[in-house]
Amino acid sequence: MNKDYAVIGLGRFGGSIVRELRVLEMDVLAVDVDENRVNEFIDIATQAVIGDTTDETVLKDLGLGNFDNVIVAIGDNIQSSILTTLLLKDLGVKKVSVKAQNDYHARVLEKIGADVVIHPERDMGRRVAHKLASSSVLDYLELSDEHSIVEIMAEEKLSDQSLLDLDIRAEYGVSVIAIKRGEDIIVSPDPTVNIQKEDILIMIGNDDDLTRFEKSLTR
Template sequence: MNKQFVVLGLGSFGASVAVTLQKLGCDVVAVDQDMELVTDIAEKVTYAMQADIENPKLLESLGSRNFDGMVVASSENLEGSILATLAAKEMGIPYILCKAHNERHAQVLRKIGADAVVFPEEEMGRKIAKNLVSANLADWIELSPDYSIVETAIPKRWIGKTLKELDVRRTYEVNVVGIREEEEGRVEITPNPEMPLKEGMILMLIGANEALEKI
């Protein structure tokens, strides 16, 4: 049986989450008070409806007890997001993710039972800034405030050397979790430590942000 989610609020963040969940094979109910936003997403999700997320009967009418998770993506409507989170918690929805307007809003959401609180604009801003500063990085994914996964071109000083020779874990305090060869379109999840590194390869590294930035 497909996982089922309800997404409340269909701004850019909420709509993106709803459509992506649907593409991943989930059943998605998308809700917003703005009929234009509902119409725009109607053919991209399982079911879309116009409703006020402050309505205490909304989740009950959707049969939300059967949902695997709920995303409250309407951060501008502080009261609505808080009431929806409370209602979802009382109904026993297993996982509740909320978008917060500010840190105070986030604190309230956590206290009333939100399993995760996100600031998508801030998180994307940090990611873009890191990519701008580290121009050689293909991608930077934060795992926590201190640890990340990055994709980066092979540093010039590493070309022709092997992972065993470089002893990356001990010397640089990061782990190589994969190598991508763009020309061949191949990804090695368990790279051969005896294989010489070539120009054009993309390394996938995991470690503390401080160690990654040094590389």
């Protein structure tokens, strides 16, 4: 087996990652301490095994030190999540991505060397809040604690004006990196191109600046 990806913890979050990686035709080792969960993924993952990943011997027996990407999606057991992450980094895994239960958990994970800390509940909450607050916001993707990418529908207020006319970067400090127009995507759009109603603007910037721009659309 080409051991590129391993997912530890097969709850709702970890299970969805396994399924999506398999859709993308990636080889995935799925691991959980719960036999019933493992049985659910026998026909989905490339290999599904029962294992307690807080035991270094188990990790070595599974060959996890040879994986380039390991996702730790352990549910409510923060201690197991932290210990598993620590052991994986000690084994030399190149990239360990870990689901954080809260900010304290995230800080500990960062201190022990987690390469990526994922906040699924918090991030989803932010996405939903932005969509609810503005009918123009179609999607919201957090890049860091302070920067995000947002998709905004160009409604009447923006239509028939160019990016140059709107001067979005100078006024709000955010950049339009692409425009979706029907089936087409205009990457790095010419600032003189007029925006059409129902264009989707893909914007990147500081969260505060993006929020200011979103608010300007509702005035």
